Structures are given as structure tokens and as C-alpha cells.
Amino acid sequence: MEKKNRKGAVLFSEYKKGEGIKKAITVSRENILFEIRESKLKGRGGAGFPTATKWTLVSAASSEEKYVICNADEGEPGTFKDRVLLLEYPELVFDGMVIAGYVLGAKIGILYLRGEYEYMKKPLEDYLESMRKDNLLGKNILGKKGFDFDVIIRMGSGAYVCGEETALIESLEGNRGEARNRPPFPVTTGFLGKPTTVNNVETLASVAHIVIKGGEWFRKYGTDKSTGSKLLSVSGDCEKPGVYELPWGTKISELLKLVGAKDTKAVQIGGASGVCIPKSQFERTLAYEDLPTGGSIIIFNEKRNMLHVLKNFMEFFVEESCGQCTPCRIGNVKLLEGVEMIEKSKYTFSYINQLKELGRSMQVASKCGLGQSSPNSFISILENFKEEVFSSNGGNNGK
Numbered sequence: 429m430e431k432k433n434r435k436g437a438v439l440f441s442e443y444k445k446g447e448g449i450k451k452a453i454t455v456s457r458e459n460i461l462f463e464i465r466e467s468k469l470k471g472r473g474g475a476g477f478p479t480a481t482k483w484t485l486v487s488a489a490s491s492e493e494k495y496v497i498c499n500a501d502e503g504e505p506g507t508f509k510d511r512v513l514l515l516e517y518p519e520l521v522f523d524g525m526v527i528a529g530y531v532l533g534a535k536i537g538i539l540y541l542r543g544e545y546e547y548m549k550k551p552l553e554d555y556l557e558s559m560r561k562d563n564l565l566g567k568n569i570l571g572k573k574g575f576d577f578d579v580i581i582r583m584g585s586g587a588y589v590c591g592e593e594t595a596l597i598e599s600l601e602g603n604r605g606e607a608r609n610r611p612p613f614p615v616t617t618g619f620l621g622k623p624t625t626v627n628n629v630e631t632l633a634s635v636a637h638i639v640i641k642g643g644e645w646f647r648k649y650g651t652d653k654s655t656g657s658k659l660l661s662v663s664g665d666c667e668k669p670g671v672y673e674l675p676w677g678t679k680i681s682e683l684l685k686l687v688g689a690k691d692t693k694a695v696q697i698g699g700a701s702g703v704c705i706p707k708s709q710f711e712r713t714l715a716y717e718d719l720p721t722g723g724s725i726i727i728f729n730e731k732r733n734m735l736h737v738l739k740n741f742m743e744f745f746v747e748e749s750c751g752q753c754t755p756c757r758i759g760n761v762k763l764l765e766g767v768e769m770i771e772k773s774k775y776t777f778s779y780i781n782q783l784k785e786l787g788r789s790m791q792v793a794s795k796c797g798l799g800q801s802s803p804n805s806f807i808s809i810l811e812n813f814k815e816e817v818f819s820s821n822g823g824n825n826g827k
């Protein structure tokens with residue numbers, strides 16, 4: 429669990445184990461919520477829901493039992509920043525969970541760890557044990573009477589959908605990982621039917637810094653609507669892939685330069701469930717108001733075949749759809765069939781347009797974010813790379 433020499437203004441700035449907890453217990457819960465609201469922090473798991481709003485709802489819910497869940501399922505293709513945070517900066521993530529416990533009045537935190545990260549379980553458990561020795565976990569934390577909180581680790585079930593917060597809760601309860609109907613939302617009816625906050629690893633790590641340095645400090649980075657910084661997992665055709673911390677508002681062209689990407693043809697923003705943009709859009713910015721992302725950035729150079737790229741994504745969604753709702757179960761299969769028909773040059777443009785329409789209806793009719801976002805790459809690749817996609821196979825049937 430050794431730190432690399434990472435540089436970044438917010439998350440990778442200096443922080444000492446337990447610092448946020450020490451500060452938190454000297455101020456009121458309202459005071460911490462105020463700073464988080466001031467920071468305008470939005471959830472880093474992809475949906476961008478304001479953290480202060482979520483915590484206010486859990487805090488207001490009347491129940492003796494509440495839960496803090498850290499979502500470390502990290503299943504989006506091309507995302508690996510939560511792994512880096514957990515391995516190199518566990519103090520940020522776990523302090524963030526303890527602070528959440530303090531603010532919300534929860535006694536138990538659960539780290540839902542991606543199944544493939546089994547190798548991280550032991551070092552993380554050792555780290556939690558060291559926190560117990562330092563009285564940063566356990567009973568009467570740091571001498572604060574009645575402040576009891578501990579963290580347990582549960583392994584993820586190996587399905588992409590289990591990263592969706594209600595499917596995650598189902599999986600934690602020992603059920604098949606399928607999204608729940610909402611409302612009710614986890615903030616009132618979450619794990620075991622109790623008020624629960626589910627937060628991404630990076631969101632909780634950001635909270636630890638905000639408690640120390642304040643909401644105003646955090647807001648200095650990024651844009652008005654997208655405050656702070658974002659961890660990006662950069663992969664694909666570039667010289668320096670890896671995890672980068674950059675302020676929201678960074679242009680794609682700036683990012684490409686930083687990571688040594690040459691002859692870039694396309695950038696997939698937000699993983700397989702995100703959108704794919706062409707060169708003409710590289711001056712756009714990473715921001716909730718422009719190109720939102722949970723952190724996955726995949727770079728494709730001129731040598732890549734965009735239809736192959738799309739096929740790969742659609743195969744992933746067909747495999748990962750939980751099958752519970754029809755738009756997602758059938759829709760993804762139909763979109764993949766469409767890609768295969770384009771490959772074989774057996775399509776008409778009216779068929780392609782119908783598939784795009786199908787994709788748009790999946791975006792609204794699917795039960796959870798999986799089927800709501802899986803058509804994004806289909807629609808954006810067919811629209812932004814139409815010349816290549818419909819000519820690589822001759823496109824002679826396209827009418």
C-alpha cells in the first residue's frame with residue numbers, strides 16, 4: 429500500500445491519517461454538512477448527485493440504524509482510479525466513511541469491494557485494524573463519548589450491475605444483484621430497509637479534504653457547476669496511461685497533450701456507458717455541464733476501427749444486462765445485432781435509424797442506469813463516426 433509520487437491539487441494534496449476525523453468531532457454535524465454544501469461536491473460515481481443533499485436526507489431520516497456504504501465496485505470499463513485511492517490513500521477513503529458515520533449517526537460502514545480486487549482485501553483489513561488501534565474506529569472514537577463506528581469489507585459479486593446502488597444493496601443482502609424500484613430511495617429505505625448513503629470511493633476521499641480545508645477551498649478548483657478536481661483513469665493509445673487528478677473544466681485537447689496521445693481519432697468519455705467524441709470536439713471540457721464522467725477516459729488513435737470498438741462495448745452490455753427489464757435485456761441484443769449487420773453490410777439506413785430510436789427509448793424506459801446509458805456509445809459512435817462506420821464495409825446496402 430505504498431504511495432507513488434502523485435501530484436494533484438485536491439485529492440493528492442497533503443493529508444494525514446485521522447486528520448479529518450479529529451477535526452470533525454470538534455465541530456457540529458450541521459457544520460460539516462454546511463461545508464460539504466458550500467463545496468458543491470457532486471458524487472463521483474457517475475450520476476453526479478450532490479453529496480450534501482444525499483447526506484441531509486439520510487441524516488433527517490428517523491431511524492436508530494443507518495448505514496454508510498462505500499461503493500468500490502469499480503466495474504465501468506476503463507476505470508481504475510478507485511483501486512489507486514484504496515491502495516495508496518486508504519486514510520482518505522476510510523476517514524471519509526467515519527466522517528459520514530459521524531454526520532449521519534450510523535454505526536456501521538461497509539466497503540463493497542469489486543470481486544476482482546480480492547487481493548486488496550487483506551491489506552485493507554490490516555489498515556482498518558491499524559485504525560482500530562489508533563481509536564479511529566471502534567467505540568468512543570478519539571474519546572468522543574457515544575461516537576461508535578466500524579467498517580467491514582464485503583466482496584462484490586462480479587457483475588457490472590452490482591455497482592448500481594440498489595443492486596449493490598440487494599447483493600449485500602444476499603440476493604441476486606438487480607436494481608430495485610425507486611422510490612423509495614436508499615436514503616430512507618436502503619440496506620436492510622434502513623436509511624443508507626451509498627457513495628463512491630472518490631466522493632468519500634474528497635469529503636476528508638473538505639472537512640480539513642473547507643468548502644470554499646474546494647470550490648476554488650474546477651468550474652462553477654463542477655467544483656473540485658476529478659480523478660481520471662486514462663487508458664488506450666497514449667504514451668502515459670494512468671491515473672491523473674485534473675480540475676473539472678480541463679479540455680480534452682489539454683488532457684491528450686498531458687498523456688502523450690498522438691494521432692487521436694476518438695475519445696470515449698465515461699467508459700463503455702459514456703459517449704465517444706471525434707477530433708472536432710476535442711476543445712470541449714470535462715464538466716457536468718459539458719462532458720460528465722465517472723473517470724474513465726479511453727483514447728483511440730487513427731489505427732482503430734470504430735465499429736470494432738462499438739461491437740466490443742455492445743457485447744459487454746449484452747453480457748452484463750441483468751435481464752430484469754425488457755428494454756435493456758432485449759434492446760442491447762438488438763443494438764449488437766445492428767452492429768453485426770453493419771459489419772456484414774446488411775443494413776438500410778431506415779433500419780439504423782430505427783435502432784437509434786430504440787436506443788433513445790432505452791435511455792428513458794430502462795429500469796436502471798445500465799440500460800439507460802448503454803445506448804450512449806451506440807448512438808455517439810454511429811453519429812460521430814458515420815463516414816468510417818458505413819464505409820469500412822462498403823456500405824453498399826445503406827439506403
Ligand SMILES: Cc1cc2nc3c(=O)[nH]c(=O)nc-3n(C[C@H](O)[C@H](O)[C@H](O)COP(=O)(O)O)c2cc1C
Nearest residue numbers: 471472473501502503591592593627628631797798
Ligand atoms: C450499471 C451501473 C454501475 C455502476 N457502477 C458504479 C461503481 O462501480 N462505482 C460507483 O461508485 N458507482 C457506480 N454506479 C453509480 C451508483 O449507482 C451510485 O450512483 C453511486 O455509487 C453513488 O455514489 P456518489 O453519489 O458518491 O457518486 C453505477 C451505476 C450503474 C447504473
